[in-house]
Amino acid sequence: MEKPNSPPKPRSRWNPKREQIRILEAIYSSGMVNPGREEIKSIRAQLQKFGEVGEASVHYWFQNRKSREKRRHRQLQAAQRSKYSADTRVLSSTSSTSTTSTSTSVQSKPMTEIHNSPPANT
Amino acid sequence: MEKPNSPPKPRSRWNPKREQIRILEAIYSSGMVNPGREEIKSIRAQLQKFGEVGEASVHYWFQNRKSREKRRHRQLQAAQRSKYSADTRVLSSTSSTSTTSTSTSVQSKPMTEIHNSPPANT
DNA sequence: GCAAATTAATGATTTATTCAAG
């Protein structure tokens, strides 16, 4: 009755759980972008609570994280620039910093207020 | 008998027609998963032929579509994983580098390039 | 058959994160 076709899915690679990623991100963003052996052991211990993980995987994770961040940095958001999307929540805080930036203000003008049309129901 | 008494129906949301959904699906599956403002306008124009719809709704549709597709994949993945995860109980006492477990397929040179822990980083 | 009650889908809001500029 069940699927007799169980693919021999050998866990070839670690598949992090959401919780684990949250932990890793937290650590990463707290400044530890390049943990040493001891630190990796400690991190691994925390992650183990949510699933099996090897030290190497933890190490790789940090390597990849940093690498990708950089790459994205390089790649820029050309894509984003050219294809705007809609509706953003304006989180502008009242910062009193002398916003002298009257210079090159690149206003993209997204559809901040496209709220919205009369849904003529059937 | 008409409806002199308009129902206090708070048309809260758009109710897409079948044709409209077909169009949206087609566009989505053609690769445009995150249309920008201009594209949304264009898409909306097409949809209007079959019923009233706002730009915001179009935007929301794509957002939700992508988001939920992702979520589904995650759920499936998780399900799959839990099916096969019974893992070795790595109780190896001593420090061990023997990562004989099934997890990471890194064997010989696990963390070769792990730079030694920086002494008292911060 | 039908309508109230319950559940599943999904449109609309809100919140948190990301990246880059200043």
Add this chain to the structure above:
DNA sequence: CTTGAATAAATCATTAATTTGC
């Protein structure tokens, strides 16, 4: 370090399916 712009994730809310009792 702060802030602006845009997104994606999480959440809320309402509508459509469906189940159930009559």
